[in-house]
Amino acid sequence: MIYTITANPALDCAIECNQIDLGETNYYQHSYSLIGGKGINVAIVLNRLGSPVLATGFLGNNNKTLFEEDFEKEKLNHEFVYFDGATRINYKIKNLAAHQETELNGLGDVVSNEATESLLNFLRHELKKGDLVIAGGSLPQGVNKSLYLEIGNICQAKEVTYFLDTTKDPLRLGLQSKPYLIKPNLAEIAEVLEQPIKQSYSFVEIEKMVAELRSLGANNVLLSMGGQGSYYFANKGKTYKIGIAKGKVVNSVGAGDSMLAGFAFGYYEKLSVEETLKYAASAGGATAFAPWLGTKKAIEAHLNEISIQQLEGEKWK
Numbered sequence: 346m347i348y349t350i351t352a353n354p355a356l357d358c359a360i361e362c363n364q365i366d367l368g369e370t371n372y373y374q375h376s377y378s379l380i381g382g383k384g385i386n387v388a389i390v391l392n393r394l395g396s397p398v399l400a401t402g403f404l405g406n407n408n409k410t411l412f413e414e415d416f417e418k419e420k421l422n423h424e425f426v427y428f429d430g431a432t433r434i435n436y437k438i439k440n441l442a443a444h445q446e447t448e449l450n451g452l453g454d455v456v457s458n459e460a461t462e463s464l465l466n467f468l469r470h471e472l473k474k475g476d477l478v479i480a481g482g483s484l485p486q487g488v489n490k491s492l493y494l495e496i497g498n499i500c501q502a503k504e505v506t507y508f509l510d511t512t513k514d515p516l517r518l519g520l521q522s523k524p525y526l527i528k529p530n531l532a533e534i535a536e537v538l539e540q541p542i543k544q545s546y547s548f549v550e551i552e553k554m555v556a557e558l559r560s561l562g563a564n565n566v567l568l569s570m571g572g573q574g575s576y577y578f579a580n581k582g583k584t585y586k587i588g589i590a591k592g593k594v595v596n597s598v599g600a601g602d603s604m605l606a607g608f609a610f611g612y613y614e615k616l617s618v619e620e621t622l623k624y625a626a627s628a629g630g631a632t633a634f635a636p637w638l639g640t641k642k643a644i645e646a647h648l649n650e651i652s653i654q655q656l657e658g659e660k661w662k
């Protein structure tokens with residue numbers, strides 16, 4: 346079974362406008378809301394691909410039905426821990442004229458220690474050797490920054506594979522449990538290594554940063570770079586450059602989560618590394634080219650467009 350954990354789900358509210366003047370009254374053309382949060386997006390895409398998946402994490406009682414209705418529509422297995430309060434709303438403000446997207450993500454209401462303990466107990470009880478756990482996203486207020494480390498330790502004890510997609514302190518701490526896979530972008534790597542974020546990086550600089558991530562506990566690193574594709578630094582010493590699917594971007598929110606879902610699909614189905622990386626990039630693209638998350642049909646349609654190049658001369662051991 347694959348379990349996805351979303352500690353801080355979100356209602357993603359997209360607002361489309363052609364101009365924003367800060368400090369002024371602005372009008373927008375169109376808005377829409379979708380359920381989201383890293384693990385929930387991963388779970389929906391995995392479920393669409395036909396993998397056995399269950400979504401868990403924390404949801405606020407006040408607006409839980411919005412999530413549950415969509416879980417039912419998607420026929421997604423779910424078992425969340427509920428807390429008193431509301432799941433946050435994340436605003437994605439799209440300036441269509443300037444091709445600019447500004448994200449305003451909420452911190453999330455306070456989640457109690459009891460709720461955290463319930464989630465950990467659920468995992469202690471349910472996880473079995475051979476399962477895959479995918480935890481992702483920020484942590485809500487009230488939750489200890491070491492949550493992803495605690496989850497990683499449970500996975501280690503139960504011989505469960507652990508994928509972790511988070512940032513900053515929760516990532517730095519989570520790395521101590523040596524997750525099998527992390528999927529950062531360049532800004533997230535710079536943040537966790539406490540380095541200034543640069544506009545561009547040479548491959549040598551990227552290699553150096555990945556080596557530093559390894560010294561903190563990372564194994565396999567799937568580095569995503571939006572429309573510029575991605576790199577896969579495998580801990581067995583091979584590095585792959587992965588191309589992108591062809592299409593027109595509609596909404597890239599969830600592209601990273603979909604990439605992780607595509608990778609998890611290939612990993613769980615025991616596909617080759619190359620096929621797995623194709624699923625990862627196809628799924629990322631299929632979501633970027635759609636109003637919401639990519640469908641199985643769209644993901645499979647892009648598979649043949651993805652180039653995979655194994656880089657020579659890498660130094661990883």
Ligand SMILES: Nc1ncnc2c1ncn2[C@@H]1O[C@H](COP(=O)(O)OP(=O)(O)O)[C@@H](O)[C@H]1O
Binds near residue numbers: 530572590626
């Ligand atoms: N414009 C795009 N065209 C094609 N594929 C894309 C595009 N944007 C994202 N993707 C795919 O989705 C993956 C993840 O996107 P990315 O923006 O890097 O994730 P994140 O939001 O986590 O930073 C990319 O590596 C790529 O494979």
Ligand SMILES: O=P(O)(O)OC[C@H]1O[C@](O)(COP(=O)(O)O)[C@@H](O)[C@@H]1O
Binds near residue numbers: 355380384603
């Ligand atoms: O928990 P965080 O880091 O605030 O991120 C949550 C946001 O990320 C998303 O999961 C999308 O992530 P990606 O675009 O990286 O795939 C949104 O649904 C959500 O609003």
